Amino acid sequence: MRVGIIGTGFGGIGIAAELLRHGYADLRLWERADDLGGVWRDNHYPGAGCDVPSPLYSYSWAPTTRWHRRYALQDQIHDYLRDVADRFGVSPLIRYGRSVVSATWDDEGATWTVGFADGSTEEVEVLISAVGQLSEPHIPAVPGVDDFAGTSFHSARWDHDADLDGKRVAVVGIGASAIQFVPHLVERAAEVTLFQRSANYILPKPDGPLPDWYAPGVAVERRLFRSLGEGFSRGMHDGSKVGEVQRRVALAHLRRQVPDPELRAKLTPDTPIGCKRILFSNNFYPAVSQPHVELVTDAVQEVTAGGVRAGGVEHEADVLIWGTGFATQAFDHGIEVTGRDGHTLAKQWGDGARAHLGVHVPGFPSLFLLYGPNTNLGGSSIVVMLEAQSRHIRSVLDHARRAGKHQVEVTTAAELQWDTEIQQRLATTSWAHCDNWYRHPVSGRITSNWPGSTREYDARLDALDPTEFAWT
Ligand code: NAP
Numbered sequence: 001m002r003v004g005i006i007g008t009g010f011g012g013i014g015i016a017a018e019l020l021r022h023g024y025a026d027l028r029l030w031e032r033a034d035d036l037g038g039v040w041r042d043n044h045y046p047g048a049g050c051d052v053p054s055p056l057y058s059y060s061w062a063p064t065t066r067w068h069r070r071y072a073l074q075d076q077i078h079d080y081l082r083d084v085a086d087r088f089g090v091s092p093l094i095r096y097g098r099s100v101v102s103a104t105w106d107d108e109g110a111t112w113t114v115g116f117a118d119g120s121t122e123e124v125e126v127l128i129s130a131v132g133q134l135s136e137p138h139i140p141a142v143p144g145v146d147d148f149a150g151t152s153f154h155s156a157r158w159d160h161d162a163d164l165d166g167k168r169v170a171v172v173g174i175g176a177s178a179i180q181f182v183p184h185l186v187e188r189a190a191e192v193t194l195f196q197r198s199a200n201y202i203l204p205k206p207d208g209p210l211p212d213w214y215a216p217g218v219a220v221e222r223r224l225f226r227s228l229g230e231g232f233s234r235g236m237h238d239g240s241k242v243g244e245v246q247r248r249v250a251l252a253h254l255r256r257q258v259p260d261p262e263l264r265a266k267l268t269p270d271t272p273i274g275c276k277r278i279l280f281s282n283n284f285y286p287a288v289s290q291p292h293v294e295l296v297t298d299a300v301q302e303v304t305a306g307g308v309r310a311g312g313v314e315h316e317a318d319v320l321i322w323g324t325g326f327a328t329q330a331f332d333h334g335i336e337v338t339g340r341d342g343h344t345l346a347k348q349w350g351d352g353a354r355a356h357l358g359v360h361v362p363g364f365p366s367l368f369l370l371y372g373p374n375t376n377l378g379g380s381s382i383v384v385m386l387e388a389q390s391r392h393i394r395s396v397l398d399h400a401r402r403a404g405k406h407q408v409e410v411t412t413a414a415e416l417q418w419d420t421e422i423q424q425r426l427a428t429t430s431w432a433h434c435d436n437w438y439r440h441p442v443s444g445r446i447t448s449n450w451p452g453s454t455r456e457y458d459a460r461l462d463a464l465d466p467t468e469f470a471w472t
Pocket residue numbers: 049050051052134140141155172173174175176177178195196197198276277300323324325326435436437
């Protein structure tokens with residue numbers, strides 16, 4: 001089988017290694033950039049790192065004891081991915097500068113024709129999309145967004161040439177990325193203005209450098225953090241005692257680190273715990289408490305040549321940084337995917353993306369998604385989910401090979417049953433109770449998140465039920 005994989009982040013590298021280990025040799029990975037790494041290539045803002053402990057934020061089949069901290073920084077994770085790609089034979093299969101713009105199913109030939117930005121095409125029998133949920137930066141359509149006269153960039157496209165020293169810097173959006181780069185910004189800028197639309201729950205981060213002699217039993221640490229992650233995720237369910245503990249710990253952290261009652265009130269969330277991603281930081285609150293930092297909670301009205309207007313006040317700035325997250329609802333990332341009978345994925349997903357097991361879409365034979373709809377987590381590690389998906393896709397291909405079949409397509413009934421169950425379970429999670437990036441903006445469907453534990457997801461993906469698919 002000729003297999004094509006779009007993307008070279010944790011998803012793409014992981015499935016390629018899984019398939020190579022099991023005898024699939026005819027693979028190619030298309031990468032639009034000139035380096036692998038996905039979000040760990042793109043997010044190199046100061047302080048970028050992971051809030052999942054490294055033993056769990058790495059492949060179980062490629063453990064490393066070289067982590068310098070419990071929570072690795074971006075360059076260490078990026079190096080790890082490069083190393084894994086080299087060691088497991090994936091690197092030579094990557095074609096850089098290959099930006100996929102379309103994929104069209106040909107029923108007669110049972111192949112996908114993949115189109116690239118340069119007008120060329122390639123044909124494969126199996127197409128695997130590993131484009132991620134957080135790869136397209138989002139800058140909101142604020143009036144005047146293009147009028148700013150100073151330097152402006154998104155956190156995932158950090159401009160390291162921008163002069164921040166002694167400058168007035170404005171940051172719009174305070175989420176998982178901003179809480180990591182703001183403390184670094186505050187050390188360099190003369191004035192920092194933070195525009196916060198919603199306050200976050202922030203927990204202390206049990207982080208720190210690991211001494212040279214530290215050679216942990218990686219497998220033991222992995223099991224420990226996985227169990228802790230499962231417990232943490234339970235906090236996202238309505239009425240959860242775990243959620244109540246998380247809320248209290250977060251508010252105690254806020255009280256301890258922010259003595260000023262006025263500032264503390266602005267930083268106190270008014271949403272249920274877990275509804276937006278729970279964050280971890282030891283240095284964000286102290287940074288916001290600095291005298292040269294202002295936290296503005298009025299809505300951003302417009303961007304002007306000289307700054308940002310909010311609450312009728314113009315806040316002047318030399319540099320404007322967007323910490324406004326990603327376009328999370330376009331799971332196809334602008335790639336025009338056309339399946340059986342000319343149906344497009346974009347149209348089929350008009351009210352929000354959905355896929356059986358987060359992997360299979362009816363009408364789109366031999367197309368597999370990694371980190372697809374309803375596979376994101378509120379706790380634990382996405383790498384665990386990606387491994388389950390990779391094993392599952394490989395077992396589907398094994399089954400097809402053994403049965404002498406050339407294409408596989410999930411039945412509409414199986415997908416409907418899955419989606420109905422998942423949506424019912426999601427209705428009683430905290431994600432259903434506020435606006436967040438997990439939901440479709442029009443239909444309100446929660447399209448990003450998985451409501452169960454990673455162990456349940458493992459079990460369900462490992463138990464392949466051939467009757468849920470048409471094998472041709
Ligand atoms: P984010 O968490 O989605 O935060 C975006 C911020 O921008 C939010 O505060 C949002 O406010 C604000 N915003 C959006 N539109 C706005 C507007 N029109 N006006 C004012 N504010 C606006 O984005 P992110 O910080 O880049 O993180 C995205 C995801 O990446 C995270 O949830 C996480 O999954 C992942 N991430 C992970 C790590 C890690 O350590 N593992 C680190 C960074 C990122 P509202 O909250 O009101 O919408």
